[in-house]
Amino acid sequence: MDKFFETTNTRMAGDERREQLCQIAMRLFSERGFRGTTTKEIANAAGVSEAVIFKHFSNKDELYAAILDHKACDHGFDNPFAEIADKIERKDDFGVFYNMALNALDHHEEDSDFLRLMLHSALEGHKLAEVFFENFITHIYDFLGGYIRQRQKDGAFREVEPRVVVRAFIGMFVHHSLNNILWDKEQKLIKISNEEAAREFATILLEGIKK
Amino acid sequence: MDKFFETTNTRMAGDERREQLCQIAMRLFSERGFRGTTTKEIANAAGVSEAVIFKHFSNKDELYAAILDHKACDHGFDNPFAEIADKIERKDDFGVFYNMALNALDHHEEDSDFLRLMLHSALEGHKLAEVFFENFITHIYDFLGGYIRQRQKDGAFREVEPRVVVRAFIGMFVHHSLNNILWDKEQKLIKISNEEAAREFATILLEGIKK
DNA sequence: TACAAGTTAGTAAGCACTCACTTATAGGTA
DNA sequence: TACCTATAAGTGAGTGCTTACTAACTTGTA
DSSP states (O other): HHHHOOOOOOOHHHHHHHHHHHHHHHHHHHHHTTSSSSSSHHHHTTTSSHHHHHHHSHHHHHHHHHHHHHHHHHHHHHHHTGGGGHHHHOOHHOOOHHHHHHHHHHHHHTTHHHHHHHHHHHHHHHHHHHHHIIIIIHHHHHHHHHHHHHHHTTTBBOOOHHHHHHHHHHHHHHHOOOOIIOOOOTSSSSOOOHHHHHHHHHHHHHHHOOO | OOOHHHHOSSSSHHHHHHHHHHHHHHHHHHOOTTTTTTTTHHHHHSSSSSSHHHHHHSHHHHHHHHHHHHHHTTOOOOOOTTTGGHHTTTTTTHHHHHHHHHHHHHHHHHHHHHHHHHHHHHHHHHHHHHHHHIIIIIIHHHOOOOOOHHHHHSSBSSSSOHHHHHHHHHHHHHHHHHHHIOOOOOSSSOOHHHHHHHHHHHHHHHHHBOO
């Protein structure tokens, strides 16, 4: 029944199948959690027998690790600041915060599976969620916190602990994304574009910390 | 081995045992998720045989429902505004937002199990998470949004969609709580008291929306 | 001593995972 | 072009273990 949607009728090359299994597993893990997803379900969704999974991954844990590895490394979390580098240099405060929020919101929207997966990992206490946190989140705090500190020296922002400001700001858009993904999928409560949201959040924050 | 911590050696009254099972199950569900927690683990932690669980709850789902019911109804989510009612009447803006945040942060801290449980429910798409959302969260948006609208009419706040402001504000402290509970348990990134956090968040928000 | 509290020893279904097996196909040969 | 064939892709029928849940039972205590 799933065959029409998930597979072609022909065989697949090894790499192709591996990739497909990762994609499907990620979607299912993000929906039902790691323990809540069976290898049989993954196999069915891919239109193959369960044994195929274990041809590619020696066990279920390894499949999970492969997904997180692949996502955390490849999918370009390496440099979320590349796009706002010039704004930082020009000390375009609004540009910095607006684009930061907009990038995140867009990214969360198009890759909500990953966000759900990270939440599941964090709740289940999986190590790879920690790795992600330490590699990515601490970076943001250092980077954005550094920018805020600089602007405080410039006399543009008032004196507040920069990390608290970063937390407040990240909180705004992460919480907004979580609402859209988890609780208010139909956006009954608030329905605005990512651009609008980013603009409002950036404005509130900047007005909130400027001198 | 758990016996010394979780039980007395004597029998318990029916209600008492039921209550204990709820508490233990909630803790375990919040740590490992619903599917990730076995009835045997719950029974062991309570120091009784598995069959006891099914004397009190006809199945595992009903145990889960009992926890969420109990928590969502009894534990006083009915009126989070009671404590700030006077601040609202006096139009003490800082008092309103500060106490709102502080109450939430304190509450999340002492009842982090419930927060984790709600996240698990939301991720797993459990109905009772929706119920909580509709009964509690929409209330806050209406209430706090109404206050902001009133203060806009008073000319105290600038014109922004009140619900977006509410989201930004809730985002700050909910995200802060989630960080403390999920990712940064040792608070390496930021270590501040709930009072400090509430003060900073309230200040940023109020400066951000005042006229 | 009646009855609620608790136990023991199950069951059927579901789980991750394995192994001996079949089949499609890329690419060399005649 | 047509035919091999080695090998990678895929299967079916299992394994042993764990799970939620049950029923017939024993035991403590108001």
